[in-house]
Amino acid sequence: MKLILKNGFVYDPINGINGERMDICIQDGKIVEDVENGRIIDCSGKLIMPGGVEIHSHIAGGKVNTGRIMRPEDHIKNVFPKTGVTRAANGYSTPSTFLTGYLYSKLGYTCAFTAAMPPLMARHTHEELHDIPMLDKGALTLMGNNWFVMRYLKRGDVELAAAFAAWLLRAAKGYAIKVVNPGGGEAWGWGRDVRSLDDPVPHFDITPREIISGLVKVNEMLSLPHSIHLHANNLGRVGNYVTTLETMELADGAKPARERQTVQLTHVQFHSYGGDSWRTFASEAESIAKAVNSKDNVIVDIGQVVFGDTTTMTADGPMEYYLSSLTGLKWSNRNIELETSPGVTPFIYSKHSPVSSVQWAVGLELALHIKDPFNVLLTTDHPNGAPFFKYPTIIAWLMSAKYREETMKEVHRAAQRNTTLATIDREYDFYEIATVTRAGQAKSLGLEEKGHLGPGADADVAVYDINPEEVDPGRDYRLIEEKFARTSYTIKSGEVLVKDGEIVRVVNGRTLYVDAQVDESLERELMRDLDYYFKRFYSVNLANYPVQEVYLTNPTPIKVETGVR
Amino acid sequence: MRYTDVICSFCGTLCDDIEVVVEDNRIVDVKHACRIGTAKFLSSNELEHRLLKPMVRKNGKLVETSLDEALDRAAGILKSAIKPLLYGWSSTSCEAQSAGIELAEELGGVIDATVTVCHGPSVLAVHDAGYPGCTLGEVKNRADLVIYWGSNPMHGHPRHLSRYSIFPRGYFRERGQSDRELVVVDVRKTDTAKIANRFIKVNYGEDYELISALRKVVNGGELREESVAGVPRKEIIELAEKMMNCQFGVLFFGMGLTQSYGRHRNIDNAICLVRDLNVHTKFVMQPMRGHYNVVGFSEVLGWQAGFPYAVDFGRGFAWYNPGETTANDVLQRGECDAALVIASDPVSHFPRKSVEHLAKIPLVAIDIHPTPTTQIADVVIPSAIAGIEVEGTAYRMDSVPLRLRKIKEPPEGVLSDEEIMRRLLARVRGAESGVQELEVRAR
Numbered sequence A: 001m002k003l004i005l006k007n008g009f010v011y012d013p014i015n016g017i018n019g020e021r022m023d024i025c026i027q028d029g030k031i032v033e034d035v036e037n038g039r040i041i042d043c044s045g046k047l048i049m050p051g052g053v054e055i056h057s058h059i060a061g062g063k064v065n066t067g068r069i070m071r072p073e074d075h076i077k078n079v080f081p082k083t084g085v086t087r088a089a090n091g092y093s094t095p096s097t098f099l100t101g102y103l104y105s106k107l108g109y110t111c112a113f114t115a116a117m118p119p120l121m122a123r124h125t126h127e128e129l130h131d132i133p134m135l136d137k138g139a140l141t142l143m144g145n146n147w148f149v150m151r152y153l154k155r156g157d158v159e160l161a162a163a164f165a166a167w168l169l170r171a172a173k174g175y176a177i178k179v180v181n182p183g184g185g186e187a188w189g190w191g192r193d194v195r196s197l198d199d200p201v202p203h204f205d206i207t208p209r210e211i212i213s214g215l216v217k218v219n220e221m222l223s224l225p226h227s228i229h230l231h232a233n234n235l236g237r238v239g240n241y242v243t244t245l246e247t248m249e250l251a252d253g254a255k256p257a258r259e260r261q262t263v264q265l266t267h268v269q270f271h272s273y274g275g276d277s278w279r280t281f282a283s284e285a286e287s288i289a290k291a292v293n294s295k296d297n298v299i300v301d302i303g304q305v306v307f308g309d310t311t312t313m314t315a316d317g318p319m320e321y322y323l324s325s326l327t328g329l330k331w332s333n334r335n336i337e338l339e340t341s342p343g344v345t346p347f348i349y350s351k352h353s354p355v356s357s358v359q360w361a362v363g364l365e366l367a368l369h370i371k372d373p374f375n376v377l378l379t380t381d382h383p384n385g386a387p388f389f390k391y392p393t394i395i396a397w398l399m400s401a402k403y404r405e406e407t408m409k410e411v412h413r414a415a416q417r418n419t420t421l422a423t424i425d426r427e428y429d430f431y432e433i434a435t436v437t438r439a440g441q442a443k444s445l446g447l448e449e450k451g452h453l454g455p456g457a458d459a460d461v462a463v464y465d466i467n468p469e470e471v472d473p474g475r476d477y478r479l480i481e482e483k484f485a486r487t488s489y490t491i492k493s494g495e496v497l498v499k500d501g502e503i504v505r506v507v508n509g510r511t512l513y514v515d516a517q518v519d520e521s522l523e524r525e526l527m528r529d530l531d532y533y534f535k536r537f538y539s540v541n542l543a544n545y546p547v548q549e550v551y552l553t554n555p556t557p558i559k560v561e562t563g564v565r
Numbered sequence B: 001m002r003y004t005d006v007i008c009s010f011c012g013t014l015c016d017d018i019e020v021v022v023e024d025n026r027i028v029d030v031k032h033a034c035r036i037g038t039a040k041f042l043s044s045n046e047l048e049h050r051l052l053k054p055m056v057r058k059n060g061k062l063v064e065t066s067l068d069e070a071l072d073r074a075a076g077i078l079k080s081a082i083k084p085l086l087y088g089w090s091s092t093s094c095e096a097q098s099a100g101i102e103l104a105e106e107l108g109g110v111i112d113a114t115v116t117v118c119h120g121p122s123v124l125a126v127h128d129a130g131y132p133g134c135t136l137g138e139v140k141n142r143a144d145l146v147i148y149w150g151s152n153p154m155h156g157h158p159r160h161l162s163r164y165s166i167f168p169r170g171y172f173r174e175r176g177q178s179d180r181e182l183v184v185v186d187v188r189k190t191d192t193a194k195i196a197n198r199f200i201k202v203n204y205g206e207d208y209e210l211i212s213a214l215r216k217v218v219n220g221g222e223l224r225e226e227s228v229a230g231v232p233r234k235e236i237i238e239l240a241e242k243m244m245n246c247q248f249g250v251l252f253f254g255m256g257l258t259q260s261y262g263r264h265r266n267i268d269n270a271i272c273l274v275r276d277l278n279v280h281t282k283f284v285m286q287p288m289r290g291h292y293n294v295v296g297f298s299e300v301l302g303w304q305a306g307f308p309y310a311v312d313f314g315r316g317f318a319w320y321n322p323g324e325t326t327a328n329d330v331l332q333r334g335e336c337d338a339a340l341v342i343a344s345d346p347v348s349h350f351p352r353k354s355v356e357h358l359a360k361i362p363l364v365a366i367d368i369h370p371t372p373t374t375q376i377a378d379v380v381i382p383s384a385i386a387g388i389e390v391e392g393t394a395y396r397m398d399s400v401p402l403r404l405r406k407i408k409e410p411p412e413g414v415l416s417d418e419e420i421m422r423r424l425l426a427r428v429r430g431a432e433s434g435v436q437e438l439e440v441r442a443r
């Protein structure tokens, strides 16, 4: 299929293209310099960006489905009957797999990574990813409370830890190393938590600090495409910004093996709180932003809050329990042997609540105080801060001080008093929006063929019905909100999937996973240990643990030469 | 040929350490499985007890026919129905379930599984209160207090005790059984109760009261009654203290709790008890799911349609209302005008009124062997055994997903449930359908 997207305003930060009017040519699923006899799509007066890349969103797997099953009330909202093209679909904060694919596609996204896959449950995650159409996809793989990781790092055997991480990514068909409340997940096996970087993990005699620095080393030894993806300790706690600042220092533990950060601190909005009680709860976004601005090896994604009803879900079991004990709402939990301990509980972000209002402001402060948009990626930590389909609202807030001011009037005055948001007049332009929604994500993930529109890139493109010469986003924020919610065209691998905001074609994307190999003798040593441990402590046999490729749609291994021995 | 690490597709314990020897497409040896698991493996040899040929009812009698004719007839029945019911699903693979859900959606029918008659109440309670659980390896490594309530695993899940809960050595329970305590709560002294450190006999139908009394003690209240639900005050306080003082406690519960008086209210209360206990220590719970992939059905329906069972696609989208959309209610109101039953035998297990309606309407039955349900069916399609003759996915009772293996060939001409569903779907859609099918999940 050949296509020419004619005469649109192109925003492609990776290639330094800032609103130039030009043609984008597509052939065989790739962007090319030039194409003959291509079908022409007239994009004059429209805005063109690379397909959106989602870097952190809970869209597939055990805890997402626990959320769905626990909350039937979430699935009588947002209901879409089946059509000639699409399946019946429903769900608001925990959309069904089909709806997840459709909604992302309508927003102009073409690729998404699910945020937290427990390896033992990886087959489930992949079964769901299999049923998410429209997107290329991958899974961040949980390792921060893994017994093998903790044991190897404790005895200083970073090589074996690296061999294990490589094996685990292959076995779980994962893409990157995810760390969630390091040590706290294991402590939750006894109903406990860790509350600082130096709190020892019960029975494992290792600290969160050692786990994080160890995994940073492992990640760079393996030269993985993405950095470690870190959900720090003390999420959601009053005064947690201190832990967050300390955690950032750990990014210095290794030189990046690729052109990217060594740590992505995720949903950092939930980690930027000051004060010493819920009453004095305040923003420390400025301190966090300052630290990010001064470091070149840490980036963050926001985890923005949008007001409304949602479902929180993380691999941070103690946090979910704590949250449900504050709200009294229903609570699910599943400790997963040797690996992690996810939890799920509903939450309502209310404009009347001082805490919610401050949280809302903190996310925006971070995005506006951090100077380089490549260092602050747009997420809602779907569905923790809000469902991902609220992105257009957040984009509008980022582009319009006036819109923020309007919202500020509606929320609790704590947002005004305890944050700096009202004092910021910075407004994002389209170039910066393109950075925080796709280019930055692709760079962070090491996806060389995504997030940009240069020749050789995947032909994943979003066309929005916005004329940047006529629209003033600062004033026309409603229009921005509306137009970013429905593309004129979403094109993936050169195929038109959405036209005028409607799905016209359903496809299965690729599943990306990392295939990193280490030295054979190291691998043998590892397998001996795994064999011993699985027999005794897992409830499944080693042979039944790895996920078979049949579960993946269009399996796409990313080969990595590691040289680890 | 010797196969190791084979998964037993019988009960929700889903043991994955079975060794099977196959010679000339016959299973000649089974190691590590329990009695019922072994019987399931061996039964695949006994072709005289299997369904081998498709059948359709002609002049009141089931007669053998070609697969194509059987599929055509089945598709015709389903397609001409206004509201077909698609029921069963717990003893087949997720791949078959997935295709079945797509079929139900295409037909605008109702889909429901045996969840509806076993742990349906547990699911309703989860809607109310959530579900604090864990994987079974956590129990093995950590649990020092194990409670079975209204469940007799010695009979229903024979290897549950030895693989996960009481007998195995775990990382923090190096001495196995002697590092743990087993408590059984039941209305009678079951075989599991006989090996327990403590057996608590609860009055029939009074589980709710006993749970409430335990909650009262756990939450610091004073228990004034001499006894509750037939259990003396002293014993209740002792048990509550045991629960609060253990390091890692687990409550396994069975149909004794879900299907007795109080039903989902019992489970709701039990969830609250476990939640209360988490203020003091670590406590989790786990329903003892029966059929090997009953959990898988709720998972697949959950991610595809948003609900765990009893979904009506009549409106073009998923509608869920247990009590209205549950199989027995749909049957007893006489609302469905055709049915497809797969891997299940409702004629033996459903209430009479439901069966009467089932007998009145056109019925398609898909199974591995003849049952009272296949006997009254209008179309019978034999299928292969998932986990022995075909591959697929199943979810253990704690939602750990495993890949079922194929260790021998199915009888000639016999297809997998998934393939049967796919072929029905293609026939129902017809050639003129404009729907672009997602990649077929044939794996």
Ligand code: SF4
Residues within 6 Å of the ligand: B008, B009, B010, B011, B012, B013, B014, B015, B032, B033, B034, B035, B036, B037, B038, B157, B158, B159, B160
């Ligand atoms: S306990 Fe259940 S799964 Fe295990 S061998 Fe027996 S029947 Fe099979």
Ligand SMILES: [Zn+2]
Residues within 6 Å of the ligand: A056, A057, A058, A115, A267, A313, A314, A381, A384
């Ligand atoms: Zn997250």
